[in-house]
Amino acid sequence: QSELTQPPSVSGAPGQRVTISCTGSSSNIGATSGIHWYQQLPGTAPKLLIYGNNNRPSGVPDRFSGSKSGTSASLAITGLQAEDEANYYCQSYDSSLSGYVFGTGTKVTVL
């Protein structure tokens, strides 16, 4: 059972904006400075999408943005494109478990 809860799926039409929530607790999201997000395209390894709440690695489009407040975080995709169809995971560290934790994952579908 993951310590970080995400909605199983979200969907949107091309060009729309979608958001993915990541809900944790005071031992993980609430205890760290930054939340990180990964994109996993079908059949590939996870790829870093956002680090430290709202920082994009080189090459990640600015359509992707993140935020964190208290014990929750969210990822927003604006101007949704077909290539954004993938699974998305949030990640933190849990001080109670003494280890890194990942969200349950959200599948984004472009209608």
Place this chain on the structure above:
Amino acid sequence: EVQLLESGGGLVQPGGSLRLSCAASGFTFNTYAMSWVRQTPEKGLEWVSGIHPGGGGTYYADSVKGRFTISRDNSKNTLSLQMNSLRAEDTALYYCAKLKRYVDNWPMDYYFDYWGRGTLVTVSS
């Protein structure tokens, strides 16, 4: 270009052992912490183990503590995971991942900036 290449996966019987390796290139290996992360359709992504740049500090998920051992050879830019007493629930795709610091607060504010393609471990009789 950072590259992480895992090897050593395969089919093993319950109670058996397997050793995974990860060959790293494209970065100064001995200055970064490294980790193993596994993935199954049922449980999603699960952090397994981590190791300090110098190899002096190792960390494990409770689910593998006492059965798995992480190590690194900085002279060969190689990360390893020795897996003993394997169980059916260890069946997963195992990824090698490089850790990077967001803020200087080890290990809390670190993230996985590069991942390998993974190696499949199947524990079954």
